[in-house]
Amino acid sequence: MDLLSFADYAGTCAFAISGTISATQKKLDLFGATFIGFVTAIGGGTIRDLMLGNTPVTWILDSKYFILILASILFTLVFYKYILKLKQTLFLFDTIGIGVFTIIGIEKALFFGINAPISMVMGLSSAVIGGVIRDTLCNDVPLIFHKEIYATACIIGGSVYLVLQHFNVETHFSQIATISSIIIIRLLAIKYNLSLPKITNAQE
Amino acid sequence: MDLLSFADYAGTCAFAISGTISATQKKLDLFGATFIGFVTAIGGGTIRDLMLGNTPVTWILDSKYFILILASILFTLVFYKYILKLKQTLFLFDTIGIGVFTIIGIEKALFFGINAPISMVMGLSSAVIGGVIRDTLCNDVPLIFHKEIYATACIIGGSVYLVLQHFNVETHFSQIATISSIIIIRLLAIKYNLSLPKITNAQE
Amino acid sequence: MDLLSFADYAGTCAFAISGTISATQKKLDLFGATFIGFVTAIGGGTIRDLMLGNTPVTWILDSKYFILILASILFTLVFYKYILKLKQTLFLFDTIGIGVFTIIGIEKALFFGINAPISMVMGLSSAVIGGVIRDTLCNDVPLIFHKEIYATACIIGGSVYLVLQHFNVETHFSQIATISSIIIIRLLAIKYNLSLPKITNAQE
Numbered sequence: 001m002d003l004l005s006f007a008d009y010a011g012t013c014a015f016a017i018s019g020t021i022s023a024t025q026k027k028l029d030l031f032g033a034t035f036i037g038f039v040t041a042i043g044g045g046t047i048r049d050l051m052l053g054n055t056p057v058t059w060i061l062d063s064k065y066f067i068l069i070l071a072s073i074l075f076t077l078v079f080y081k082y083i084l085k086l087k088q089t090l091f092l093f094d095t096i097g098i099g100v101f102t103i104i105g106i107e108k109a110l111f112f113g114i115n116a117p118i119s120m121v122m123g124l125s126s127a128v129i130g131g132v133i134r135d136t137l138c139n140d141v142p143l144i145f146h147k148e149i150y151a152t153a154c155i156i157g158g159s160v161y162l163v164l165q166h167f168n169v170e171t172h173f174s175q176i177a178t179i180s181s182i183i184i185i186r187l188l189a190i191k192y193n194l195s196l197p198k199i200t201n202a203q204e
Numbered sequence: 205m206d207l208l209s210f211a212d213y214a215g216t217c218a219f220a221i222s223g224t225i226s227a228t229q230k231k232l233d234l235f236g237a238t239f240i241g242f243v244t245a246i247g248g249g250t251i252r253d254l255m256l257g258n259t260p261v262t263w264i265l266d267s268k269y270f271i272l273i274l275a276s277i278l279f280t281l282v283f284y285k286y287i288l289k290l291k292q293t294l295f296l297f298d299t300i301g302i303g304v305f306t307i308i309g310i311e312k313a314l315f316f317g318i319n320a321p322i323s324m325v326m327g328l329s330s331a332v333i334g335g336v337i338r339d340t341l342c343n344d345v346p347l348i349f350h351k352e353i354y355a356t357a358c359i360i361g362g363s364v365y366l367v368l369q370h371f372n373v374e375t376h377f378s379q380i381a382t383i384s385s386i387i388i389i390r391l392l393a394i395k396y397n398l399s400l401p402k403i404t405n406a407q408e
Numbered sequence: 409m410d411l412l413s414f415a416d417y418a419g420t421c422a423f424a425i426s427g428t429i430s431a432t433q434k435k436l437d438l439f440g441a442t443f444i445g446f447v448t449a450i451g452g453g454t455i456r457d458l459m460l461g462n463t464p465v466t467w468i469l470d471s472k473y474f475i476l477i478l479a480s481i482l483f484t485l486v487f488y489k490y491i492l493k494l495k496q497t498l499f500l501f502d503t504i505g506i507g508v509f510t511i512i513g514i515e516k517a518l519f520f521g522i523n524a525p526i527s528m529v530m531g532l533s534s535a536v537i538g539g540v541i542r543d544t545l546c547n548d549v550p551l552i553f554h555k556e557i558y559a560t561a562c563i564i565g566g567s568v569y570l571v572l573q574h575f576n577v578e579t580h581f582s583q584i585a586t587i588s589s590i591i592i593i594r595l596l597a598i599k600y601n602l603s604l605p606k607i608t609n610a611q612e
Contacts, residue, residue, distance in 0.1 A: 029351075029399060029402050033349075050463070053257075066322060066325070136547075137340060141545070142545065145443060199436055199438060233553065233554050233555075259460065267523060
């Protein structure tokens with residue numbers, strides 16, 4: 001298994017865990033929590049695959065996703081108390097997750113002959129739409145619409161990737177540089193409490 | 205028309221009725237109620253078809269769905285008072301509906317060469333996603349995430365079906381056994397007030 | 409560029425602007441507002457394309473949509489104060505937008521061999537689903553489910569189009585007649601304060 005595949009599975013697990021944790025704050029039952037964990041993990045990649053016409057979608061064909069997601073959800077429900085203490089580990093996994101999903105989304109779109117800017121949108125969709133569906137199903141306005149530097153990190157990371165690939169930099173190096181830049185941006189954003197400008201009527 | 209097709213149309217009508225009834229509790233207008241009724245009826249099958257790559261999706265190609273759904277919605281709006289009194293009939297139709305949708309989802313996925321566990325997920329998606337979309341559009345957390353034994357009944361029924369098919373039991377018998385087991389589970393759940401364990405932070 | 413293409417791009421811009429304006433009322437950040445503007449503009453056409461199996465979806469293959477949408481969103485965020493004063497212009501653009509999206513949805517569906525009534529549903533989906541997704545993401549019950557003659561105008565306009573096409577009326581004329589009838593219906597609805605009947609339990 002190559003580096004990217006491994007990171008893809010790790011990212012999927014991280015997303016399943018984050019979805020399940022969200023669900024525990026909503027008084028859902030076992031099925032509800034499992035559904036939310038599942039959709040958070042596969043939502044972004046599924047929407048990307050559907051829009052590209054890459055069907056049956058990836059997780060349907062490769063059962064490893066299904067097994068890893070169910071295991072992550074079960075793990076989260078059982079070791080809930082301990083997982084919440086591992087905030088930094090979770091943050092790292094989640095950030096690796098969005099980095100990997102961004103790269104995979106871009107790669108798939110380029111493979112389908114899509115141009116660079118739209119490929120970037122596909123990368124971004126892979127990374128963020130799972131969380132958007134999670135929050136919408138939980139009846140919240142999606143977190144990434146009003147908090148944190150999250151999508152921005154994907155966009156910058158994705159740009160790094162496209163530029164490095166354009167100059168024929170070795171792929172593994174590009175991947176590591178992309179994910180590193182996303183991690184650094186999110187760490188800086190948290191350290192210096194950065195966020196995007198709010199858009200409100202109040203600006204009038 | 206074979207038994208399964210007949211039950212599929214009956215289930216679709218039951219879902220259209222349940223969607224329309226939900227809509228009447230939300231102060232929507234005629235279009236809103238129709239939209240919700242429609243999406244409840246075709247939502248699960250549509251998402252299943254999209255993920256499998258089975259496009260144009262079923263209801264677009266077979267106009268009988270469209271006609272039956274519109275008729276069910278109209279019927280519901282006109283005879284609203286009387287339908288609410290038929291709770292047990294509605295419950296029976298709805299339960300037959302999820303049973304049939306589970307079987308059809310599994311069958312379609314198997315036909316596309318998908319393995320048994322993921323086919324089960326496709327069966328479950330067919331049965332429950334219409335209701336998830338209905339509740340999300342009505343701005344509620346989906347009912348099946350926190351109430352009733354519903355998805356659980358589909359999962360057990362679907363397992364019954366897959367096991368019987370695995371042992372080459374005659375198909376009609378498998379279908380009837382599946383739907384019967386789903387009906388029995390839901391009746392038992394209501395009679396004994398069973399529900400899945402809640403997942404909350406309070407478990408800490 | 410023919411008339412319909414031009415109107416399609418104009419309608420897309422109108423939808424991006426209306427989505428962005430909605431977002432400004434929700435305390436979202438720059439990314440959230442952009443996401444909502446984007447999804448409002450491409451949501452209906454994307455769902456239509458997915459259900460028809462017309463993938464990769466239109467906006468992925470034709471970058472002009474992407475560029476126009478981003479420009480519209482930026483324009484809206486910068487000139488917010490002035491745009492809100494142009495209510496009538498916005499209303500006109502939006503109405504042209506739904507008219508064009510209705511026609512394009514119908515045309516695409518007919519091209520895929522779909523019959524007239526279901527093609528109408530595809531036209532309607534193209535026109536209204538972007539707004540439904542916008543409101544759902546903003547955690548509101550979709551506006552068109554309880555306010556305004558909106559979908560009704562599309563249905564009547566779409567019927568006009570199908571009838572004129574059935575009698576082999578020249579296509580440009582049919583298109584103009586369709587969009588004009590939608591504009592007239594919406595203007596009349598506003599002038600005489602028309603709306604669809606509310607569907608509520610209170611009718612009992």
